[in-house]
Amino acid sequence: MLEVKDLHVTVEDKAILNGLNLTINAGEVHAIMGPNGAGKSTLSAVIAGKDGYEVTQGTILFEGQDIFEMEIEERARAGLLLGFQYPIEIPGVKNIYLLKAALNAQRAARGEGEIPAPEFMKLVREKSAEMKMDPSFLQRAVNEGFSGGEKKRNEILQMLVLQPKLAMLDEIDSGLDIDAMKVVASGVNSLRSADRAILLVTHYQRLLNHIEPDRVHVLVDGRIVKSGDKELALELEARGYDWVLEESAA
Amino acid sequence: MSAPERFLERLTLRRTDDPSWVAARRQAGAARFEAMGFPTRRDEAWKYTDVRRIAEGDFALATDAGFDAARFEAQRLDIDAYRLVLVDGVFSEALSELEGLPDGVQVEPLSRALSANHEAVGGALGRLAGVDFSPFTALNTAFADEGVVVRLAPGAVVDKPIYVLLLSRANGQAVMSHPRVLIEAGARSEATVIEHYSGEAEAANFTNVVTEVLLDRGAIVDHYKLQEAALTDLHVASIHVDQSRDSRFNSYNLNLGGALVRTDLVTDLNGEGAEAAYNGLFFVQGRQHVDNHTLVNHNSPRTFSNENYKGVLDDRSHGVFNGKVFVKKDAQQIEAYQNNANLLLSDRAEIDTKPELVIYADDVKCSHGATTGQLDEDAVYALRSRGIDEPMARALLTLAFVGEVMDKVRLNVIAERVERAVAGRLPERFNLADLVETAEAVQEA
Numbered sequence: 001m002l003e004v005k006d007l008h009v010t011v012e013d014k015a016i017l018n019g020l021n022l023t024i025n026a027g028e029v030h031a032i033m034g035p036n037g038a039g040k041s042t043l044s045a046v047i048a049g050k051d052g053y054e055v056t057q058g059t060i061l062f063e064g065q066d067i068f069e070m071e072i073e074e075r076a077r078a079g080l081l082l083g084f085q086y087p088i089e090i091p092g093v094k095n096i097y098l099l100k101a102a103l104n105a106q107r108a109a110r111g112e113g114e115i116p117a118p119e120f121m122k123l124v125r126e127k128s129a130e131m132k133m134d135p136s137f138l139q140r141a142v143n144e145g146f147s148g149g150e151k152k153r154n155e156i157l158q159m160l161v162l163q164p165k166l167a168m169l170d171e172i173d174s175g176l177d178i179d180a181m182k183v184v185a186s187g188v189n190s191l192r193s194a195d196r197a198i199l200l201v202t203h204y205q206r207l208l209n210h211i212e213p214d215r216v217h218v219l220v221d222g223r224i225v226k227s228g229d230k231e232l233a234l235e236l237e238a239r240g241y242d243w244v245l246e247e248s249a250a
Numbered sequence: 251m252s253a254p255e256r257f258l259e260r261l262t263l264r265r266t267d268d269p270s271w272v273a274a275r276r277q278a279g280a281a282r283f284e285a286m287g288f289p290t291r292r293d294e295a296w297k298y299t300d301v302r303r304i305a306e307g308d309f310a311l312a313t314d315a316g317f318d319a320a321r322f323e324a325q326r327l328d329i330d331a332y333r334l335v336l337v338d339g340v341f342s343e344a345l346s347e348l349e350g351l352p353d354g355v356q357v358e359p360l361s362r363a364l365s366a367n368h369e370a371v372g373g374a375l376g377r378l379a380g381v382d383f384s385p386f387t388a389l390n391t392a393f394a395d396e397g398v399v400v401r402l403a404p405g406a407v408v409d410k411p412i413y414v415l416l417l418s419r420a421n422g423q424a425v426m427s428h429p430r431v432l433i434e435a436g437a438r439s440e441a442t443v444i445e446h447y448s449g450e451a452e453a454a455n456f457t458n459v460v461t462e463v464l465l466d467r468g469a470i471v472d473h474y475k476l477q478e479a480a481l482t483d484l485h486v487a488s489i490h491v492d493q494s495r496d497s498r499f500n501s502y503n504l505n506l507g508g509a510l511v512r513t514d515l516v517t518d519l520n521g522e523g524a525e526a527a528y529n530g531l532f533f534v535q536g537r538q539h540v541d542n543h544t545l546v547n548h549n550s551p552r553t554f555s556n557e558n559y560k561g562v563l564d565d566r567s568h569g570v571f572n573g574k575v576f577v578k579k580d581a582q583q584i585e586a587y588q589n590n591a592n593l594l595l596s597d598r599a600e601i602d603t604k605p606e607l608v609i610y611a612d613d614v615k616c617s618h619g620a621t622t623g624q625l626d627e628d629a630v631y632a633l634r635s636r637g638i639d640e641p642m643a644r645a646l647l648t649l650a651f652v653g654e655v656m657d658k659v660r661l662n663v664i665a666e667r668v669e670r671a672v673a674g675r676l677p678e679r680f681n682l683a684d685l686v687e688t689a690e691a692v693q694e695a
Contacts, residue, residue, distance in 0.1 A: 081636070
């Protein structure tokens with residue numbers, strides 16, 4: 001589904017990713033872990049087309065398509081969605097507007113007509129209930145005055161409505177208490193399916209107790225230096241990152 | 251012949267059966283207008299607004315009020331209201347609906363109100379809008395023979411909005427009209443009055459309206475001015491408000507239409523506890539020019555004003571906002587807040603904004619601010635990252651920008667109409683109107 005080859009990225013002339021390789025197949029959940037400053041967030045930001053990142057080398061194929069040839073909105077419509085670490089507030093734009101406009105854009109890209117209003121209303125109400133969000137949130141401006149946990153739940157709500165093929169979640173667990181974490185994790189888990197994939201970027205292992213990964217990668221200095229199954233995450237939790245750093249330096 | 255003389259020539263051609271005192275007032279208006287002439291950009295109050303298109307125009311006076319029925323249905327607000335319609339300044343009995351007014355509430359065309367009770371109605375006319383206010387007020391005073399009179403007895407509460415629809419036709423010969431609106435709200439009375447300017451798409455007439463609003467103790471008046479005239483129409487308005495103790499005046503000045511639209515809004519807070527709220531929106535495109543000059547006079551202690559004007563400017567449009575707050579000596583413990591925020595959608599659009607505070611008291615709470623900018627690019631990105639294309643993202647954010655003012659609008663019919671108009675004007679294929687409907691449906695469900 002996603003193939004990242006020899007990716008080099010600089011931010012303001014500073015090298016952040018230095019030849020990153022990663023393959024994600026449909027049906028898989030991957031977690032990228034690593035110490036602060038390793039470039040974890042950069043990967044998902046580049047895939048989502050965020051400004052300020054310069055790709056100096058390498059390719060990213062999504063379902064065989066070069067994503068650097070696609071506009072930001074085209075990537076999203078194709079099924080690549082990033083849940084932000086710090087979702088921004090968009091005063092005045094109601095949640096319901098964003099959801100409907102985004103969903104219809106996606107449908108239009110597939111050659112489908114707009115979603116009928118009753119069907120849409122049923123969908124968003126169901127998904128809000130799953131995220132334990134009161135329907136009144138739909139009438140509120142996107143993230144405006146939301147608590148940290150509410151913002152994160154709102155990100156997942158967008159995922160549930162838009163059903164991305166590859167959901168990328170950047171530090172989705174930061175700032176969540178345990179109850180909110182469970183709601184968010186159960187939302188993410190409901191996205192798991194044989195034809196979808198999930199990429200989790202996280203600093204801590206605790207999220208992975210709730211969303212069990214198939215593959216865990218350790219990112220250091222802009223490269224994946226170690227990959228393994230979920231046991232690797234537990235080992236990192238117990239031993240920290242130093243041993244990986246030493247191992248990779250050796 | 252000078253421009254003022256050319257305009258006033260129409261006055262002498264006009265049929266007249268005015269009583270002598272009305273004739274005298276017309277003459278005073280005409281004389282004052284002739285002496286002042288049309289304002290030029292050398293006049294401080296008209297620095298950014300060039301009225302040559304008016305001064306050099308040739309405008310006749312309409313003599314009938316015919317209007318296409320289907321078009322009328324399409325343009326009127328779908329609202330349960332007492333309705334009075336003027337077509338090019340001429341009263342249309344056929345299109346008006348004034349039956350069933352509650353006791354103590356008078357809503358009539360000016361001509362009729364004057365003939366029924368000259369003294370009571372005529373006495374109030376011109377009390378607030380003197381001929382010295384501006385050449386246009388003087389011109390209106392010279393010509394005005396039609397308009398609307400709203401009089402509320404003490405304690406009268408009007409159950410439905412009073413809806414004044416002023417239509418402009420696409421005439422072969424352009425016309426001018428000088429409507430006069432008088433609203434006298436007795437003590438503790440309450441009413442909502444809508445002035446709605448609309449008309450045929452190619453209309454290129456000149457409307458010069460003067461509105462006077464007197465609020466007695468504790469009266470509450472919501473006043474809407476919805477400008478949706480053709481993008482070729484010319485429009486000058488002044489609204490003069492006098493507020494007694496504990497009265498409340500809420501103004502909603504919503505500008506979408508017109509080639510050149512100038513509105514002066516002046517409120518005198520003359521009694522303790524009087525409160526004025528000015529909510530304004532202008533959304534202009536093409537070569538539209540909209541100028542809002544507002545003034546609040548805090549003449550009495552413990553008076554309150556709150557003003558919020560928002561402008562959205564596209565293409566080569568030009569907006570002007572001049573908001574002045576004046577606090578008289580010894581008018582202590584007043585509060586006055588003013589804000590003007592503008593959004594430029596095009597590099598060639600222009601806004602001239604000037605907030606002014608003039609304070610001669612020392613125990614006051616006042617603030618003012620003006621901002622002008624573009625859309626938040628981080629927000630544009632956030633929307634695009636969800637698959638929304640860029641024009642749509644910008645449209646959503648523009649609608650959001652006006653939302654702050656529209657949220658204050660209490661009449662849903664108007665709020666929805668303006669939101670839809672804003673949505674429909676935004677670039678590209680676009681279906682925000684549909685979104686607005688969905689949001690409303692979810693709310694109701």
